[in-house]
Amino acid sequence: MSVRVRFAPSPTGLLHVGALRTVVFDDLFARKHGGQNILRIEDTDRTRYNPDSESEFVETLAWAGIEFDEGPHVGGPHAPYRQSERKEAGIYTPWVEQLLATGHAYRAFETPDELTEMREYQQINKLPTGYFGGKWRDATPEEVETAAAEGKPSVIRLRIPRDKTLVMDDVIRGRIEWDSNTIDDPVLIKADGMPTYHFAAMVDDHLMEITHVLRGEEWISSAPKHVALFDAFGWKPPIFVHCPVIVGADGKKLSKRHGATRVLDYAAQGFMPGPLKNFIALIGWSPGDDREVMAEDELVQAFALEGLQPSPGRFDFEKLKWINGHVIRSMSPEELLAAIQTLSQLAHAKIYHFAEVPEDEGGAAEQTKRMARWASLERLLEYAESDRAYVLQCIELERERVTTLVDFGEACEFFLVEEPVADPKAVEKWMSQEHVPGLLMTLRDRLGGQEELTVQECEAAVRAYAAANGFEKLGPVVHPTRVALTGKTVGPGLFELMAVLGPQRLYKRFSRWIG
RNA sequence: GGCCCGGUGGUCUAGCGGUUUAGGACGCCGCCCUUUCACGGCGGAAAUCGCGGGUUCGAAUCCCGUCCGGGCUACCA
Numbered sequence: 001m002s003v004r005v006r007f008a009p010s011p012t013g014l015l016h017v018g019a020l021r022t023v024v025f026d027d028l029f030a031r032k033h034g035g036q037n038i039l040r041i042e043d044t045d046r047t048r049y050n051p052d053s054e055s056e057f058v059e060t061l062a063w064a065g066i067e068f069d070e071g072p073h074v075g076g077p078h079a080p081y082r083q084s085e086r087k088e089a090g091i092y093t094p095w096v097e098q099l100l101a102t103g104h105a106y107r108a109f110e111t112p113d114e115l116t117e118m119r120e121y122q123q124i125n126k127l128p129t130g131y132f133g134g135k136w137r138d139a140t141p142e143e144v145e146t147a148a149a150e151g152k153p154s155v156i157r158l159r160i161p162r163d164k165t166l167v168m169d170d171v172i173r174g175r176i177e178w179d180s181n182t183i184d185d186p187v188l189i190k191a192d193g194m195p196t197y198h199f200a201a202m203v204d205d206h207l208m209e210i211t212h213v214l215r216g217e218e219w220i221s222s223a224p225k226h227v228a229l230f231d232a233f234g235w236k237p238p239i240f241v242h243c244p245v246i247v248g249a250d251g252k253k254l255s256k257r258h259g260a261t262r263v264l265d266y267a268a269q270g271f272m273p274g275p276l277k278n279f280i281a282l283i284g285w286s287p288g289d290d291r292e293v294m295a296e297d298e299l300v301q302a303f304a305l306e307g308l309q310p311s312p313g314r315f316d317f318e319k320l321k322w323i324n325g326h327v328i329r330s331m332s333p334e335e336l337l338a339a340i341q342t343l344s345q346l347a348h349a350k351i352y353h354f355a356e357v358p359e360d361e362g363g364a365a366e367q368t369k370r371m372a373r374w375a376s377l378e379r380l381l382e383y384a385e386s387d388r389a390y391v392l393q394c395i396e397l398e399r400e401r402v403t404t405l406v407d408f409g410e411a412c413e414f415f416l417v418e419e420p421v422a423d424p425k426a427v428e429k430w431m432s433q434e435h436v437p438g439l440l441m442t443l444r445d446r447l448g449g450q451e452e453l454t455v456q457e458c459e460a461a462v463r464a465y466a467a468a469n470g471f472e473k474l475g476p477v478v479h480p481t482r483v484a485l486t487g488k489t490v491g492p493g494l495f496e497l498m499a500v501l502g503p504q505r506l507y508k509r510f511s512r513w514i515g
Numbered sequence: 516g517g518c519c520c521g522g523u524g525g526u527c528u529a530g531c532g533g534u535u536u537a538g539g540a541c542g543c544c545g546c547c548c549u550u551u552c553a554c555g556g557c558g559g560a561a562a563u564c565g566c567g568g569g570u571u572c573g574a575a576u577c578c579c580g581u582c583c584g585g586g587c588u589a590c591c592a
Contacts, residue, residue, distance in 0.1 A: 010592045045591055112590070119589090126516045129588055155590050173520070182518055190590040197592050221519055221587035244521080251584070279527095282540090286528055290539045309528080312585070316526050319541040329554070401553040462550085478550035490552035 003035025004211045007068075008201060010042045011053035015060040016261040017315065018216065018246045018254060021280045025214050025243060027066050028281065028303040038208060039071030041082040042201060044194045060263045063346060064273045070208075078208045083200045092195050095203050095233070096156055096188065104232035105188055107154045108136035109147045130184025131157065137185060156189040158198070158229055166224035171212075171241045172308045178224040186225045198222065202229050210238050212305075217242040217312075241305060244284045244312045254315055266320075268352035270404030272339060275324040283313035293326055325403035333392040336399065336408070337384060343405050344381055350374065376409030383416045390415075393500045397492035415501065419512065420487035429489070430480040431513065439465055439477060440484055440510045447498070448507030458498040484513045 005026040009019055023037075030037040039061075043049055058073065070076025080086055099105035108131070110118075115131070122129040136144075137159060148154065160166075164180040188199040195203070205213060220242050230237040248254045254261050266276055278294055286309070287294075287302035294302065328336065343349055353374035357367040384391040391412070398411040414420035430436070446461045447453060466477045478494050485506070491497060498506060 008592095012592075042592065048591060108590095110590095115590085123516075128517045130517095153590090157590095170520095176519075178518070184588085187590050192590075194590085196590070201592090216586095217520065218586055219592090222592095223519090242520085245586085247585085249526085253585090282527060284527090288529075290529070292527090292540055311521050313528090314526060316541065319527065322541055325554095398553095400555090474550045476550095482551070488552090492552085494550055 001209075001211060003030055003033040004038065004209055005030050005035065005214060006038040006040050006205065006208065006210050008040045008042050008204075008215075009057055010045065010048070010197075011057070012045070012048040012050050013053055013056075014262045015057050015264070016254065017263055017266070017280060018261075020060070020064065020263050020277075021246060021283065022214055022216065022243060023061065023064075023066055024277050024281050025241075025285070025303075025308075028300055029212065029214070029305070030069075031300045032303045035211070036069035037067075038076070038078075038210070039068040039073075039081060040204060040208070041072055041084075042197060043082055043084045044087070044197065044200050046192065046194065056264070059348065060267075063267050064263070064277060083195070083204065086200070086204065087194060091207070092189075092200065092203060096195075096199075099158070099188070099232055100156065102232070103159065105156050105158050106137060106139070107144055107148070108157050108185075109152045109154045110134075110136070111153075128182060128184075132181075132184050133157075133159070153191040155187045155191050157185040158188050158225065158232065160185050160225070160228050161231075166227055168220075168223040168227050168237075168240055170220070170223075171239060171305050172244075172310050173242070176220065176223070180224070180228070183224045183228070186222070188229075198225050198229065202226050205238055206230070206233070206235050212239045212241055214241045214243055217244055241308065243308065244310060246280075246283050246315050247312050248315060249317075251312075251314065264346075264348040265352055267343070267346055268349040268406075270343060270406030270408075271320065271324050272327060272405065275327045276320065278327075279320045279323050283315065284309045293323060321403045328402060328405070329400055331399075333395040333399070336395050336405070337388075337392060340377065340405050340408060341381060344377065373406055373409055376413050377406055378409075379416055380409050380412050390500070397496055397500060401492075414486040414488065414491070415497075418508075420485075420509075422483065422487035423489065426483045426487065426489045430483050433476065433480065435469065435476070436480045437514055439469075439480060440513050443481060444507055444510035444514065448503050448510065450503045453499045453503055453506075455495045455499045459495040462495065485509050 007019075007023045007026050009015065026037050029035070039057075041054060041057075054072075061068075068074055070078060070081065072081040080089060086092065096105065100107075118131075118134070119129050121127075137157075160180055160183050162181055166178045166180050166183060168176050170176055186198045187196050189195055204210075223240060223242075227237055246254055263276075267273070274296060277296075278292075278299065281299060281303075282292060285303075285307050288304075288307050291298075291302065331339070353370040355367070357363055357370070362369075380391060380394075394412040394415040395408060398408060402408055402411050442465050443461055446464075447458065450457075462474070462477055462481065465471075466474055469477075471477050479489065482491065482494050482497075483489065485494075485497065485501065501509070
């Protein structure tokens, strides 16, 4: 039987990096085995439903380049793929009836208040909390009928068998056992008629012929309920793979405090899908050897459940930056320009850079910075429309000193503006020396009038000046020239940058500094 | 409180009883390259493998205990 996995998010909010990693594993695993990856929307909680959530998922997954073989947007043999729609279609009803008929499930008529009271009593008396079947688990059919006739709202619970050992074989951790007496009876159908996760997800996994369930380790605790459900139906459970969670720098669950958790925020900041997925896959998984930076195909080939790790991993932003920059350096200027263009079309990218920033994340100052970064990037793109070749050369020179796509905007800025803003410190340090006006004039006269320039010509001119004026080291010649041309003390090699700027820009920029 | 999961340098990890003076990567430090910053190269600091007991000729690797961290304990997923 071919491998079938599913990504089953609940549309309650954003798609965060932890969820992305789960899909990445699903995707890698399915592709490795030529199987199918299915998207299923678990929208059984009406109170937490967020109408924007599904489009967030779609946008994020599209950005990440993860495609599904079946799902709400591509259809498939097991449609519909939204649980609310499946409920409407009556898919769950016969299965509940079956459980009721076979005695594996029962109706319970407690009100929420009664349940709260019960839980408080259990906590005070240090008993395990949960519904272990007070009056309704063992109620007579007559009692149930009476309550139903009175129109009392009820839920349907699974009757967890007593005095049994419930077993789940987890691929990562092996066999895990529970004394069934410690497992309370889970609600299968809520009073509003909607199925719970416990019920809908398991029934759907069975109906959709899911072979492997990859989910977060926070699900381990409810796994015995799930295996009991499969037992009740007499179904063979899927293979469970409980992936370790990704935590923040403090070891706690990843949250806003550690920076972005929203995948689209990373996209907006100029991280590319390949490196992000690569990086994230390495938290909790390893190919078993020393490989780290891998191409998509290589990742697919290398992926194996055996490489999964049981312990939670931390999200190391520094390493993400490294891998993103590393991949940037392996790309051609054309590919980079295309990637920047794609980024500029990502709706969330612009939103991110203009959105108000909360005080604890930098506030207004940070927002101003982001807006400036975005403006620089747009300027780069705009310039590329009129002089694509020039922009490509700029990208090539800056490629090895950026870590994200967005960085290219500010990195290339001095190439693109008429008059680069000069860093006052740089000016103070290099421009007040006596020889500077003469130096700039010499270079301007020698290079500024040419048709075009090669790197060699630029280098020759600078070296000639140094030799003619008795400079043994190039520094005092190079630095002022760089400041005159770029306004900065850092950047690409001077000769390369001069050649790219070209004679006309050189002429203008030198002239600014000559009386 | 109960049940469950986890524990190799700061971080991600390799390791599955002996070839290990515990390997790689990020980060950090230094050197080299060099006109700067970076990239790249080289080198370094950094882990008594949570701790304590066993088992064994031999344990990070197996067993038990213990501590610490985390999850669940909802008519949420």
